[in-house]
Amino acid sequence: MTEGAQFRQTVAGQRYEVFHTDCPARGVVDRVTSRWGIWVLISLRSNALRFYELRESIQGISEKMLAQTLRALVQDGLVWRTVEPTTPPQVTYGLTEFGREIDEPLAELFDRITRRLPPREAG
Template identity: 75%
Template sequence: MAGGSQVVPVDPERRYEVFHTDCAARDVVNHVTSRWGVWVLIALGRGELRFYELRESIQGISEKMLAQTLRALVGDGLVWREVEPTTPPQVTYGLTEFGREVGEPLEELLGRITRRLPEAPTRSP
């Protein structure tokens, strides 16, 4: 075995060996479940947003982390990106069909969690 790579026979019914470190599906799961990936998918599940709108809707995310997360999710085919050739350029993001499929269970998970938590305390001004 050259270079320390491991060859694992894959069941013909399965396209990916998700427990193998070289598995492409594992990379997508890592991007979706990253610190910010979940929140980007949930936010975009509510509608397409421009970069600054997305940044404002997800408190605590830096521009750098949002850009990196979006780049990964676009590369995975979960998010689409449209650039309007204006000055400055306006960039809009939304979920692809694949992104909606992946994002729906995340939204459901969030709903289940929030329904089970005690009522949120009222914030003072």
Template identity: 75%
Template sequence: MSEGSQVTEPRYDVFHTDCPARDMVDHVTSRWGIWVLISLRSNDLRFFELRESIQGISEKMLSQSLRALVQDGLVWRKVEPTTPPQVTYGLTEFGVRLSEPLEDLFGRITQELSK
């Protein structure tokens, strides 16, 4: 690196199709991703508990959503070596921070609808 050159942080533009942040935004705001994040805000849940807490989600869609959110670093996954395996999910620190405004949004919507 030459003198005077600066290291710049990568600039993210979610409106550009090859922006790495765009995939995460898509996962968080997907039909089921947002419900997974909200459901995990109060407690860590096992797969079946999470499925029961989100009415209308299929096992396939829950698995796909969880896989994407784990890959994005928003959700952690713990597998207990039992028969059958017990799998528990929870929010990472990043997932907690990211889901806070979603919870606020849901609160504002339900408050407005209850008027």
């Protein structure tokens, strides 16, 4: 069986076959736009955060989901991870260059949405 175009290295002017189910870019897009992926990226856009800081900044996310989301974003090359050899270990996360490139349009989308929402009622 021959390899499909979606697995070829990109050459100037060529792109992955993103609408093909086997395209590797689809997995990255799915993880970035997942329920929690977008919030992790937006939370890290200003500065690196420790795991517990991320958990507190993203209301409603469980430790398990945060860990899974971070693991996937690190594997995709969007987030970096460093571990301080302390007891307990201090784990810090931040955006890679690729993550910052992806975060820019996500932050713009988020900003556009929040600008268009009606003002919140004081409550």
